[in-house]
Amino acid sequence: MDRYFGEFGGSFIPESFFPILNDLEKAYERYKNDPDFNAEFSDLMKNYVGRPSPLYFAKNFSSDIGCKIYLKREDLNHTGAHKINNTIGQILLARRMGKKRIIAETGAGQHGVATATAATLMKMQCEIYMGSVDVKRQALNVFRMELMGAKVHSISDGSATLKDAMNQAFRDWLAHVENTYYLIGTVSGPHPYPTIVRDFQSIIGKEAREQILEKEGRLPDYAVACVGGGSNAMGLFYSFLNDPVRLIGVEAGGRGNKTGDHASTLMYGKKGVLHGTKSKVLLDDYGQVLDVHSISAGLDYPGVGPELAFLQSQNKLEAVSVTDTEALEGFQYLSRAEGIIPALESSHAVAYVIKQASRFKKDDALIINISGRGDKDVNTVYEMFKDKK
Numbered sequence: 011m012d013r014y015f016g017e018f019g020g021s022f023i024p025e026s027f028f029p030i031l032n033d034l035e036k037a038y039e040r041y042k043n044d045p046d047f048n049a050e051f052s053d054l055m056k057n058y059v060g061r062p063s064p065l066y067f068a069k070n071f072s073s074d075i076g077c078k079i080y081l082k083r084e085d086l087n088h089t090g091a092h093k094i095n096n097t098i099g100q101i102l103l104a105r106r107m108g109k110k111r112i113i114a115e116t117g118a119g120q121h122g123v124a125t126a127t128a129a130t131l132m133k134m135q136c137e138i139y140m141g142s143v144d145v146k147r148q149a150l151n152v153f154r155m156e157l158m159g160a161k162v163h164s165i166s167d168g169s170a171t172l173k174d175a176m177n178q179a180f181r182d183w184l185a186h187v188e189n190t191y192y193l194i195g196t197v198s199g200p201h202p203y204p205t206i207v208r209d210f211q212s213i214i215g216k217e218a219r220e221q222i223l224e225k226e227g228r229l230p231d232y233a234v235a236c237v238g239g240g241s242n243a244m245g246l247f248y249s250f251l252n253d254p255v256r257l258i259g260v261e262a263g264g265r266g267n268k269t270g271d272h273a274s275t276l277m278y279g280k281k282g283v284l285h286g287t288k289s290k291v292l293l294d295d296y297g298q299v300l301d302v303h304s305i306s307a308g309l310d311y312p313g314v315g316p317e318l319a320f321l322q323s324q325n326k327l328e329a330v331s332v333t334d335t336e337a338l339e340g341f342q343y344l345s346r347a348e349g350i351i352p353a354l355e356s357s358h359a360v361a362y363v364i365k366q367a368s369r370f371k372k373d374d375a376l377i378i379n380i381s382g383r384g385d386k387d388v389n390t391v392y393e394m395f396k397d398k399k
Contacts, residue, residue: 091382099210117172118308119151121195196239197315200286211245262304263331276329353382
């Protein structure tokens with residue numbers, strides 16, 4: 011298993027963490043090709059999660075933009091997002107490692123909900139760390155986690171968002187390593203997490219590749235996904251890395267490109283270390299991690315997965331950004347055009363395609379990853395629109 015993606019990746023962590031991560035790497039290497047493990051994972055993906063998720067031809071969206079637009083409907087998964095793919099996989103791994111307690115961080119709450127769901131299914135204790143800002147704006151998901159028996163810790167340190175929740179989860183893990191498994195939700199963190207999460211999420215791209223070949227008889231011209239930490243993006247992109255498909259990662263432009271007003275790490279970040287991995291990070295002139303902003307809790311993160319930073323450095327990934335206002339327009343547009351209410355994260359990808367409509371040719375085929383549904387964001391959007399009336 012590769013520890014680095016070019017110059018990015020690795021394990022930049024206190025020495026006390028190395029035995030924990032070595033045990034995790036050995037367990038994953040042991041079980042990732044194990045027939046029983048893969049059979050159980052496949053059965054749960056089909057019969058519990060509801061995979062394969064559809065690749066839907068968005069007729070109205072396509073007509074408006076002037077090309078062929080397909081939506082990978084991860085919003086139709088059980089729990090309403092792509093996060094369940096990874097949590098099921100890691101829960102199965104944790105059980106085989108003999109762990110009884112699961113901890114996780116969450117921003118938008120979808121990873122927290124998916125973790126609580128998988129932990130309940132496997133009868134494991136579950137505790138979720140979440141920034142207090144996100145607890146308020148994602149109250150529905152907090153209730154869903156608690157409904158399934160998870161304990162949610164509201165973290166008020168720092169910016170009180172995803173970065174700070176992740177910091178606290180690492181502290182918990184080190185203090186309770188013997189019985190606890192830290193279920194990271196994105197393609198970041200120290201090795202081997204970026205690879206583990208990518209592998210479990212790669213089911214998105216594997217399905218999408220087969221589905222577009224069946225529907226169009228060819229590969230897409232573009233694959234588009236929002237990027238925070240990057241799990242849904244790597245999940246879609248991974249199966250197209252060796253193909254002539256243009257990969258577009260849409261980051262959170264927030265209120266604009268002023269420091270602290272956005273979370274566009276690939277576009278404006280510097281090489282640095284965050285949460286145990288070397289990648290691109292939003293840093294100030296003194297090397298300190300900056301506060302970031304996005305209307306979307308799931309994109310409100312100052313780092314990005316190391317493999318995405320590597321792909322960008324190799325010109326295999328184009329990084330772009332969409333503002334809060336544009337994302338809200340994307341949210342409203344897809345709701346009215348296709349009757350699909352997307353998560354605010356996914357709305358960034360939708361908004362980019364709308365914004366850049368003139369870029370696409372009539373015969374171009376696009377896949378947009380609708381990474382989650384918008385139920386969790388309806389109150390946020392309602393308050394935004396209400397204030398404008």
